[in-house]
Structure formats: structure tokens, C-alpha cells
Amino acid sequence: MKRVFLTGKFLAFALIMIAVFCFGQSESIIRATEDWPTYIDPAVGSDFSDCIAIVNLYDSLVFPNADGSVGPHLATHWDVTPDGLTWTFYLRQGVKFHSGNELTAEDVVFSVERLLTMGEGFAYMFEPFIDEVVALDPYTVQFKMKKPYGPFLSTLVRLYILEKDLVLQHLDSGPYGEFGDYGRKWLLEHDAGSGPYMVEEVKMEEYVLTKKFDDWWGGWEPNAPEYFKEMATADPVTIRTLVAKKELEITDELQPMESYEAMAKMPGVEVVRFVPGGMNLNLMLHTRKPPTDDVHFRRALAYAVDYKTIANIIFPGSLVARGPVPQTLPGHDSSIQPWEFNLDKAREELKKSKYYGQLDEYPLTLSWCAEVPEEEKIALMLQANFARIGVKLEITKKPFGSMIADAQNMETTPNCSLVFVAAHYMEAGGMLTTRYHSQSTGTWEQCEWLLNPEIDQMIEDALSTIDTEERFNKYHAIQQKLVELCPTIWLIDRAETRAYQASYVSWFVADLVHQGKKIALPLGYGLYAHDMKVFPEKK
Amino acid sequence: MSLTKYIIKRIVYSIGVLFGVSILIFVISNIVPGDPARMALGPRAPEWAVEDLRKEMNLDKPLVERYFLWLSDLMRGDLGESLRSRRPITKDIAEYLPASIEIIALSAFFMAVIGINLGRLSARFSGTWFDGVVRILSYTGIVTPAFVWAILFVLLFSYLIPIFPTTGRITPGLAAPPRITGMYIIDGLLTGNFRVALNAFWHIVLPSLALSMGGAAQAARMTRASMVDNAEKDYILAVRAYGVPNKLIYRRLLLKPSLVAPISIMALDIAALLGNAFLVELVFLYPGISRYGVEAMLNKDLFAIISVVLIIGIGYTIANVVIDVIIAHLDPRVRLGGAKSA
Numbered sequence: 001m002k003r004v005f006l007t008g009k010f011l012a013f014a015l016i017m018i019a020v021f022c023f024g025q026s027e028s029i030i031r032a033t034e035d036w037p038t039y040i041d042p043a044v045g046s047d048f049s050d051c052i053a054i055v056n057l058y059d060s061l062v063f064p065n066a067d068g069s070v071g072p073h074l075a076t077h078w079d080v081t082p083d084g085l086t087w088t089f090y091l092r093q094g095v096k097f098h099s100g101n102e103l104t105a106e107d108v109v110f111s112v113e114r115l116l117t118m119g120e121g122f123a124y125m126f127e128p129f130i131d132e133v134v135a136l137d138p139y140t141v142q143f144k145m146k147k148p149y150g151p152f153l154s155t156l157v158r159l160y161i162l163e164k165d166l167v168l169q170h171l172d173s174g175p176y177g178e179f180g181d182y183g184r185k186w187l188l189e190h191d192a193g194s195g196p197y198m199v200e201e202v203k204m205e206e207y208v209l210t211k212k213f214d215d216w217w218g219g220w221e222p223n224a225p226e227y228f229k230e231m232a233t234a235d236p237v238t239i240r241t242l243v244a245k246k247e248l249e250i251t252d253e254l255q256p257m258e259s260y261e262a263m264a265k266m267p268g269v270e271v272v273r274f275v276p277g278g279m280n281l282n283l284m285l286h287t288r289k290p291p292t293d294d295v296h297f298r299r300a301l302a303y304a305v306d307y308k309t310i311a312n313i314i315f316p317g318s319l320v321a322r323g324p325v326p327q328t329l330p331g332h333d334s335s336i337q338p339w340e341f342n343l344d345k346a347r348e349e350l351k352k353s354k355y356y357g358q359l360d361e362y363p364l365t366l367s368w369c370a371e372v373p374e375e376e377k378i379a380l381m382l383q384a385n386f387a388r389i390g391v392k393l394e395i396t397k398k399p400f401g402s403m404i405a406d407a408q409n410m411e412t413t414p415n416c417s418l419v420f421v422a423a424h425y426m427e428a429g430g431m432l433t434t435r436y437h438s439q440s441t442g443t444w445e446q447c448e449w450l451l452n453p454e455i456d457q458m459i460e461d462a463l464s465t466i467d468t469e470e471r472f473n474k475y476h477a478i479q480q481k482l483v484e485l486c487p488t489i490w491l492i493d494r495a496e497t498r499a500y501q502a503s504y505v506s507w508f509v510a511d512l513v514h515q516g517k518k519i520a521l522p523l524g525y526g527l528y529a530h531d532m533k534v535f536p537e538k539k
Numbered sequence: 540m541s542l543t544k545y546i547i548k549r550i551v552y553s554i555g556v557l558f559g560v561s562i563l564i565f566v567i568s569n570i571v572p573g574d575p576a577r578m579a580l581g582p583r584a585p586e587w588a589v590e591d592l593r594k595e596m597n598l599d600k601p602l603v604e605r606y607f608l609w610l611s612d613l614m615r616g617d618l619g620e621s622l623r624s625r626r627p628i629t630k631d632i633a634e635y636l637p638a639s640i641e642i643i644a645l646s647a648f649f650m651a652v653i654g655i656n657l658g659r660l661s662a663r664f665s666g667t668w669f670d671g672v673v674r675i676l677s678y679t680g681i682v683t684p685a686f687v688w689a690i691l692f693v694l695l696f697s698y699l700i701p702i703f704p705t706t707g708r709i710t711p712g713l714a715a716p717p718r719i720t721g722m723y724i725i726d727g728l729l730t731g732n733f734r735v736a737l738n739a740f741w742h743i744v745l746p747s748l749a750l751s752m753g754g755a756a757q758a759a760r761m762t763r764a765s766m767v768d769n770a771e772k773d774y775i776l777a778v779r780a781y782g783v784p785n786k787l788i789y790r791r792l793l794l795k796p797s798l799v800a801p802i803s804i805m806a807l808d809i810a811a812l813l814g815n816a817f818l819v820e821l822v823f824l825y826p827g828i829s830r831y832g833v834e835a836m837l838n839k840d841l842f843a844i845i846s847v848v849l850i851i852g853i854g855y856t857i858a859n860v861v862i863d864v865i866i867a868h869l870d871p872r873v874r875l876g877g878a879k880s881a
Contacts, residue, residue: 027712037623037624037834039625044625046581046583047581118588119580119584119585119587119588119591120580120581120584120588123584123585123588124583124584124585127585175591175595184625185625185626188624188625188626203826204624204626204631204634204826205624205635205826205830205831205834206707206708206824206826207707209711229711231706231824232824234706234821234822234823234824235686235689235690235818235821235822237690237693237694237822238693238705238706238822238823238824240698241693241694241697241698241705242705242706244698245697245698245701245705247705401573401578401839402573404577405573405574424583
């Protein structure tokens with residue numbers, strides 16, 4: 001028995017010694033989790049996790065401010081011709097790539113051509129508008145447009161500049177003629193950027209580890225993180241354990257609500273909720289299929305939704321939507337009021353509908369996205385509320401891939417589709433184009449099949465307006481017209497929830513939340529590590 | 540039939556089986572709904588880019604032609620490019636398979652050591668309180684999914700008593716050893732980097748333990764049942780009559796013939812881990828082939844799906860051959876099927 005006891009003590013001692021030997025380090029690092037995989041090539045990636053890595057590795061000509069506007073970055077200033085067809089950008093001098101070489105206009109031209117040729121990532125934002133890019137001199141680059149494009153500056157936060165020479169040194173075989181694969185294979189695990197962080201290590205299924213670029217042109221504040229590590233998200237228990245052990249500084253936004261509540265109780269951990277610009281949850285109504293082709297029927301449904309329950313309980317911290325454009329997005333019309341949950345008004349509208357009295361013959365079909373389990377709660381709530389006004393709702397859970405396939409055809413698109421949509425860039429025009437222009441029918445972003453020439457014309461007119469105030473006024477008019485047509489029930493502007501180590505990390509997003517300020521940052525910019533601070537000694 | 544002939548015959552059969560599996564999985568993965576090119580490039584990619592990718596993947600060709608194109612590439616060692624990782628599948632497999640083999644090997648060790656020893660002791664003390672406890676533990680082990688054990692172990696040994704790491708293959712900051720086999724423990728040992736080897740071992744203890752619980756419980760039950768059954772046989776009664784000590788009977792005489800069934804089951808359990816470790820790999824953020832395979836399926840990553848299924852098929856085939864050889868060694872009566880019965 002004594003021998004067993006001694007063996008046990010020895011084993012415990014050995015375990016502790018090995019644990020100390022193998023682990024236990026304190027570093028200036030920010031670790032954040034996100035959905036996976038992550039593509040760090042700026043001509044390939046466009047999802048949330050891609051954006052987080054890319055904004056830290058690469059610089060763009062302009063940089064987004066927290067209020068949704070943009071300011072100078074690689075470009076110190078710019079001008080545009082009165083017809084809006086030529087934009088000239090003047091580049092900052094002395095900007096170094098991670099290789100030590102200087103960034104010039106040739107690199108900008110190469111980056112644009114690479115993006116448009118490959119056609120992936122954010123290419124869709126530029127391809128319809130950019131005609132040609134020319135380097136006028138090493139520090140001046142000119143964009144010639146196919147047509148005037150008012151929100152061009154806002155979209156430029158998604159145009160990241162790569163080092164031409166470095167990419168050309170790493171070409172592999174591929175479909176792009178003399179450019180082979182355009183460096184795609186190499187850029188999966190390496191960077192060719194000038195951003196504040198540079199790639200240290202990429203593990204495709206695990207993490208992207210980046211290291212501070214000491215020579216970054218923008219300079220550094222004390223206590224900026226030496227490393228920034230983006231990791232694949234894991235099981236909620238694993239995430240909670242990592243947070244408790246202070247091995248994870250900022251969680252992803254995908255954790256269950258009970259996990260956030262548990263983490264909020266951990267010492268030094270704070271949970272922040274904010275409504276970033278640009279993501280709303282829509283109940284898209286098929287305007288070409290009975291009975292949702294009747295505007296009164298659609299309005300009746302809009303009155304039969306309990307918006308506050310969705311915003312406060314199902315997606316806590318979210319805002320009840322006010323029209324088609326999220327409230328934090330520049331160009332939103334603040335005069336639009338949210339729909340109210342009022343079954344009497346719903347019944348009144350239903351009486352005006354041509355389907356009144358024959359509702360039994362027109363059951364509604366609804367698809368919700370299997371990847372977002374909370375949507376089922378909303379679908380069931382809608383089913384119960386619609387039943388109270390005599391409308392039958394048939395619910396189907398569908399993988400997002402199937403919803404995309406259904407949306408490609410007018411016949412296969414259901415009456416109602418529950419879909420989250422994120423703005424492509426921080427301006428109302430992006431959201432209005434992809435959601436309601438006839439060009440986007442047949443995609444998951446427009447299950448309404450609106451096909452309204454007047455709306456199309458209004459959107460095109462707004463987008464071609466270079467003057468910001470005038471353009472925004474045109475956006476307002478489109479939003480009011482859409483509210484009148486009611487092709488969609490706009491449910492909520494979604495809040496993003498994350499837990500972070502408030503005791504030793506200073507995170508600018510949390511600071512803005514504490515100050516009650518608006519946050520309208522494009523995807524990824526909320527985790528711009530350069531603007532964070534970390535104090536490992538306070539762990 | 541000699542053992543060599545027997546093994547060759549089994550390998551030839553196995554190649555036929557793998558060929559059949561390749562046709563089956565190729566057809567299934569190609570006819571399930573969804574456009575792999577569209578899923579790879581995302582919903583906003585322009586149609587011309589999607590069309591280009593379809594052509595690159597031969598998706599514009601008939602299914603039969605696609606299969607033979609894929610097969611000829613396979614013969615040249617080219618498994619295609621993963622739509623998800625955007626790199627050659629051979630590279631992905633070279634990265635993830637050794638990681639999985641490491642945890643599966645340790646799981647196999649745990650299964651054998653824990654399962655057989657618990658079963659042996661349970662049989663020896665059959666009918667006592669100890670036997671009762673082991674039987675309850677065995678049932679618990681069998682009915683509890685591996686990911687539940689994984690979560691439990693994370694809570695116990697990483698959170699409450701933080702002696703094991705929570706995620707990954709190696710502690711950040713430590714450089715991976717120079718690649719020889721792709722298995723960090725082996726590579727660390729071969730290159731004299733003992734700290735890395737120990738660190739890598741430390742990282743796989745909990746996932747391996749979680750994966751082994753079901754198999755160990757099963758092995759314990761089967762070993763016990765088999766030993767209790769064999770203990771009543773005439774040759775054991777005769778040995779007992781000669782006064783051979785009980786301890787010696789259980790350790791030397793009963794164990795070997797009683798291992799046929801547990802080893803058969805364990806070998807299949809171990810082969811199954813290649814495909815079934817997904818949730819455990821997810822809990823520990825462990826970059827293994829199972830997680831890679833499931834992600835490939837969710838993303839309709841055609842060639843990656845086929846490659847992973849083939850690897851799992853090969854794993855099963857090897858496991859079956861190994862089982863037969865081990866069983867033939869343990870119990871000469873079943874040797875090599877061709878032996879004429881008396």
C-alpha cells in the first residue's frame with residue numbers, strides 16, 4: 001500500500017514537472033478564434049476569418065473609420081474628375097513591404113489586375129466598375145472606370161496591395177497564362193503585404209500566427225501585441241477552457257449564449273455586444289408567388305412578427321430593424337420606423353388582400369438555414385403567430401447550399417426565406433444593390449424576385465452619383481419605396497457578441513462600446529491588432 | 540497454405556475491394572446535390588470564374604470519363620486539389636494523416652493496456668465487488684460517446700486541474716521538429732529534440748484517452764467474458780487439479796486463447812478511429828484526417844472526400860489483415876482457413 005502511495009506521489013510530481021517544462025509562458029500576444037478555414041490571399045478570401053487575417057497582413061489605399069467613413073491610408077489624398085470616371089490616388093512614400101522593398105504604384109496596378117483576373121474574393125465589388133488601372137508615376141495611380149461609381153472609396157477598403165516582385169518569384173503552374181497560378185499556392189501560407197503584421201506560421205486547419213512588423217509605416221504605440229494569432233473555433237467547452245486559462249484573448253461571435261454568460265462570470269473577462277455595420281436578418285418574401293405576391297398579404301405578415309423577442313431573447317443585443325439598410329450603415333434612412341407586432345393591424349391588412357377568405361388554399365413555405373440553429377426558434381414563432389391570423393406556414397430546415405440552389409429558380413424559391421445578409425461595403429448602396437436590383441435575382445441574396453424596373457433605375461442613379469450627400473438622399477428614397485412595397489420583413493440588425501480578457505487586453509471595439517459610440521466597421525476590422533494593447537504582466 | 544501466400548491472397552482481395560469502394564464513393568460524391576465549384580468560390584464569385592473551375596475539375600465531362608481521369612491521376616500519385624484547402628490533397632494528407640496516426644497509436648495502446656488488464660482482473664475476481672465495478676465502468680465506457688469523454692477530460696485535466704494542454708499538436712512558440720515521418724513524437728525523438736517529443740506526447744494524451752475509452756471498455760468486457768468462459772474448460776480444470784496457482788493460470792494459460800475476440804474487435808475499433816475521431820479532433824482543435832474528411836464532406840470537396848474514404852478503406856483493410864495474422868498466431872486452430880478440418 002505504501003508503495004502504491006509513493007508511486008502515486010511520484011506520478012503527480014512528474015506530471016506537474018512535465019507540465020511546467022512544456023508550458024507556462026507569458027507573451028505579448030492576442031489570440032482570437034473564428035470560423036474556419038482562413039484564406040490569407042487577398043484575391044481569394046472574403047469571409048469573416050479571411051478578412052481578419054487579411055486586414056492585419058495587408059494595407060489598402062484607404063482605411064475605414066469606426067463611423068463607416070474612410071480616411072487616407074496608403075493613399076494620402078485623391079481626386080476624382082467631375083464625370084466620376086477617373087480617380088487618381090497619390091501614394092504615401094517610403095512604405096515598406098515585409099520584404100523591405102518599397103511599395104509603389106506598380107504594385108497597386110498588379111494587385112488590381114490579379115484580383116480582377118482571378119475573379120475570386122472581393123473581385124465582384126470591382127469587376128463591374130473598374131476599366132483600367134495605370135501607374136502614372138511611382139507614387140500616383142489612376143483608376144479609369146467603366147461608369148461613374150459613387151461608393152468607390154468605400155469599396156477600396158477591400159482592395160489590398162501585394163508586392164508584385166515577390167509574388168512573381170513564387171508563380172506555379174496555373175490557368176493564368178504567363179502568370180501561372182498568380183502565386184495562389186504560395187500565398188496560401190505566406191504573405192506579400194505591407195500591413196502591420198506579417199505571417200509567422202500558417203497551419204491550414206488550425207491557425208494563422210502573425211508577428212508584428214516593426215518597420216510598419218504607421219508606427220507603433222507601446223504595448224501593441226507582438227503576435228496576433230487567429231485560431232479555428234472549437235467546441236464551446238474548449239473555448240471556455242481556453243478563456244479561463246487565459247490562453248484565448250478574444251472569442252469568436254459563434255458561441256452559444258449560455259457560454260457567453262458563463263465566460264462573463266470569469267474573473268477579468270468581459271462580454272461585449274455591439275451592432276457592427278452591415279448585417280441584418282431578413283424574412284425574404286417571394287413577390288412573384290402566391291400568396292406573397294400580394295402587398296397587403298406581405299404587410300399582414302410584417303405585423304404578425306414579434307420583433308422584440310427576436311432582438312432581445314433570440315439574438316440578444318440586436319436592434320429591431322428599421323428598413324432594408326442596417327442602422328449603423330452610412331446611408332441608412334433614420335426616418336424609417338420599425339414594423340410593430342400588432343395582430344389587429346395584421347388582420348386588417350389581410351382583409352385587403354386578394355387571398356382573404358381562401359387562405360387555406362395558400363399555405364406558405366418557409367426555409368431556414370440549418371447552419372444557424374437559432375433561426376428555428378424564429379421559424380416556429382412565426383408559425384405560431386401566423387396561425388393566429390389564419391395563415392398556415394410549412395417550415396423546412398435546409399443547408400445553406402440547398403437554399404442557394406433553391407434561390408436560383410423562381411419556382412423553387414419558397415414563399416419565405418430566413419437569411420442573414422451582410423453589407424459588401426460600408427454604405428447603403430451595396431446592400432440595396434445586392435438585395436433589390438434585378439441583377440441579383442437568382443442568388444441567395446434576393447429570394448424576393450422583386451424585378452422592379454423603378455427600383456433598378458433608382459439604385460443605378462444613386463450609385464452613379466459622386467456627391468455623397470446627394471447619393472445618400474437617393475438611398476433614402478429607395479429605402480422608403482421598399483418599405484412601401486414590403487418585399488421583405490426586416491427582422492433585426494444583428495449584434496455581434498464576443499468575450500475578451502478585459503483585465504490585460506485593451507480592445508478598441510470594447511472601448512467604443514463603453515463610450516456608447518456607433519461601430520460601423522467592415523468585416524475583420526474589429527480585430528485590427530495594431531490598435532489593440534496587451535499587458536501580459538497583468539495576467 | 541503458408542502465411543506468406545495467405546497474406547498475398549488477402550492483399551489481392553483487398554485491392555479489389557478498394558477498387559470497388561473507389562467507384563462507389565466517386566459516384567456517390569458526384570451525384571449528391573450541390574455544385575462543388577460554386578461552393579468553393581462562394582456565392583458572389585462571377586459565373587465565368589465558377590465555369591473555369593468546373594472545367595479545371597473536369598466537371599463538364601461525363602461521370603465515367605471523370606472517373607477514369609481521376610483514376611489515371613491516382614496512378615500517378617496525384618489525388619487532385621482540395622477545394623477547401625486550395626492545395627494538393629497529397630500535401631493535406633501528408634500533414635493530417637501522421638497527426639491522426641499519432642493519436643490512434645496511443646489510443647490503441649490505451650485500449651489494449653486498459654481494456655485487457657481490466658478484463659483480466661475482472662475475470663480473475665469474477666463475482667466480487669471489483670468485477671461489478673469493472674462491469675459498470677465497461678458499460679459506461681461503451682455507451683458514452685468519445686466526444687463526451689473529450690469534453691469531460693478537458694474540464695477535469697485542462698481546466699480544473701490544468702496539467703494537460705487544451706488544444707493543438709504542440710505548444711505555440713515551440714518549433715515543430717524537422718519533418719521525417721510527420722509524427723512530431725517520432726520526429727522529435729529521431730532528431731534528438733526530446734522537449735518537442737515530450738510536448739507533442741503531452742498534447743495527445745487527452746484526445747487519445749478520450750478516443751480509447753469505448754474500445755477499452757469493449758475489450759474489457761470481451762476479455763472478461765472470454766476468460767470466464769475458458770476458465771470452465773477441461774484443460775484449465777486439469778491444470779487446476781495439478782495445483783497450478785490461480786495467478787499463473789490467469790496470466791499464462793487463460794489470457795492468450797481468450798484474446799482472439801477482444802483483439803478482433805479492438806483492431807476494427809482502431810481502424811474506425813480514422814474516420815470517427817472527428818468530434819474529438821474538434822474538441823481539441825487537433826488537425827487530424829477525420830476532421831479534414833468531415834469538413835470535406837460538408838463543403839462537397841469532391842477529391843478530398845474520395846481520398847479520405849480510400850484512406851479509411853485502406854486502414855480497415857490493413858487492420859483486417861493484421862487481425863487475421865495475429866489471430867492465426869494466437870490460436871493455431873484457426874490458422875489460415877485453408878487447413879483441412881479433422
